Amino acid sequence: MKIRNLLLIPATLVATLSSLTSCGVDRWPEYAAETELDQWITTVMRENYLWYTDIPEDKNLNFFKAPEDFLKSIVSKEDNAASYIDTIYQQPLPSYGFDYNLYQVVNNDTAYNALITYVLPDSPASAAGLKRGDWIVEVNDEVITKKSESKLLNTGLALKLTTGTYTYQTDPETEAQIGVVVKSGTAQIGAEQGVEDNPIHYHSVITTANGIKVGYLVYSHFTAGTEADPQKYNEQLRAVSREFATAGITELILDLRYNKGGSLACAQLLCALVAPQSALGTPLGNLTYNDKLASKDRSLTFDSKLIGSGSNLNISQGFIISSNATAGVSGVMLNLLSPLKRWGLVGSNVSCNGVATEGFADPTNTWSLNPVVCTVYNSLQESGRGGSFTATKTISETNNLTKFLPFGNPDEMLLSTTIGLIDGTIKPTSPTAQSTIQPVKEVIRTPARKSITRTTIR
Numbered sequence: 001m002k003i004r005n006l007l008l009i010p011a012t013l014v015a016t017l018s019s020l021t022s023c024g025v026d027r028w029p030e031y032a033a034e035t036e037l038d039q040w041i042t043t044v045m046r047e048n049y050l051w052y053t054d055i056p057e058d059k060n061l062n063f064f065k066a067p068e069d070f071l072k073s074i075v076s077k078e079d080n081a082a083s084y085i086d087t088i089y090q091q092p093l094p095s096y097g098f099d100y101n102l103y104q105v106v107n108n109d110t111a112y113n114a115l116i117t118y119v120l121p122d123s124p125a126s127a128a129g130l131k132r133g134d135w136i137v138e139v140n141d142e143v144i145t146k147k148s149e150s151k152l153l154n155t156g157l158a159l160k161l162t163t164g165t166y167t168y169q170t171d172p173e174t175e176a177q178i179g180v181v182v183k184s185g186t187a188q189i190g191a192e193q194g195v196e197d198n199p200i201h202y203h204s205v206i207t208t209a210n211g212i213k214v215g216y217l218v219y220s221h222f223t224a225g226t227e228a229d230p231q232k233y234n235e236q237l238r239a240v241s242r243e244f245a246t247a248g249i250t251e252l253i254l255d256l257r258y259n260k261g262g263s264l265a266c267a268q269l270l271c272a273l274v275a276p277q278s279a280l281g282t283p284l285g286n287l288t289y290n291d292k293l294a295s296k297d298r299s300l301t302f303d304s305k306l307i308g309s310g311s312n313l314n315i316s317q318g319f320i321i322s323s324n325a326t327a328g329v330s331g332v333m334l335n336l337l338s339p340l341k342r343w344g345l346v347g348s349n350v351s352c353n354g355v356a357t358e359g360f361a362d363p364t365n366t367w368s369l370n371p372v373v374c375t376v377y378n379s380l381q382e383s384g385r386g387g388s389f390t391a392t393k394t395i396s397e398t399n400n401l402t403k404f405l406p407f408g409n410p411d412e413m414l415l416s417t418t419i420g421l422i423d424g425t426i427k428p429t430s431p432t433a434q435s436t437i438q439p440v441k442e443v444i445r446t447p448a449r450k451s452i453t454r455t456t457i458r
Helices: 028-048 067-074 232-247 264-274 291-296 329-340 413-423
Strands: 084-087 098-104 112-119 135-139 159-170 177-189 200-207 213-219 251-255 283-289 298-301 317-321 343-347 350-352 355-357 367-370 372-378 387-390 440-442 455-457
Touching (some): 067 084, 200 232, 213 232, 213 413, 251 413, 264 329, 283 329, 329 355, 329 372
Antiparallel strands (some): 084 367, 112 135, 159 177, 200 213, 283 298, 283 372, 355 372, 440 455
């Protein structure tokens, strides 16, 4: 998948604003189109950005930079790459519909095998029968090298894939067990096509060995819906909650291992769906904007109105599966839920940036600018900013590649570990996800509101 492609703009012109007139002739009109987008970015940022006072003066800015580079040149040191700009596509980008990691072949310095980590439904990859945990050994009968890797995702053409499985073999010299990938078959994958990346990737109801009913949901990004149906995915999330409620689950496994963030509103919906019933209507947290936009400050609750057609699951114990890729709103949601002390982490520690972004479309509706606009505090007035949540059980999905299996397989490394924590066969190192750094507290504004909200370590 790896779809984050930006449209190209003309190369940066070697010029400065002071050189836009020559021989008494106003040359600005011929350059205006080259600076218009960066000028728009600056205007939006100076009004909405949480740390707008850190943006350099216009005279010190180069408005001829590409959008991503320009944004990097004006954001605050506090940002930590939370703000971003991307192109707006009306249709999904063409893709084979799978992602992968490369592993070097044993005793071969140049050859690699590709482990498939994620397959989108209704994609060329799924139509070819590929699934998470499969290996690709060759592409069009050629071994994979760094030079030929682009054939996996970038050609866009139909491909013949030689597939493999991971197994252990005995090294004849040392008699040690070594992991190897052996060829197991072939697959014909069709040309790239537009593929919908539905965040409700997989869900099921699991009954543990001691009879506990557990809901399992792989949620890959916090997105409410599509342009054509803005609430499509939220409604599907509500439908999953009804299914879980009907099945009588008491615990939930929320798989966010590949979730890099998205909409805070989706996180608030998810919090309402999973909250203890007694928490509905109580404070969840609050949002604090810059001093120009203080009127937008608002409180968040475990809002039962958001549940709509869904069902509150009244979760008594929940686990979030995480990895090094888990980021953005995932950490913010963990912070919002942390006062409940009912959630544990399995996998990796999860950092919390304690902020939220908002999307702004440029006048041509081609670019989406997403600056940090507010700090997000939980009900204890903690933003968690600069902190991280410690995993209840630290483990990698690649610890044992024979257990790198499709989502929902009870033997899959992270899922089987989480089930073990629930049924008591595995002991946690920590009962719930704990912040390893003291949370960040809000400093109350002065009545004159002359400066933006600042934060300090407690």
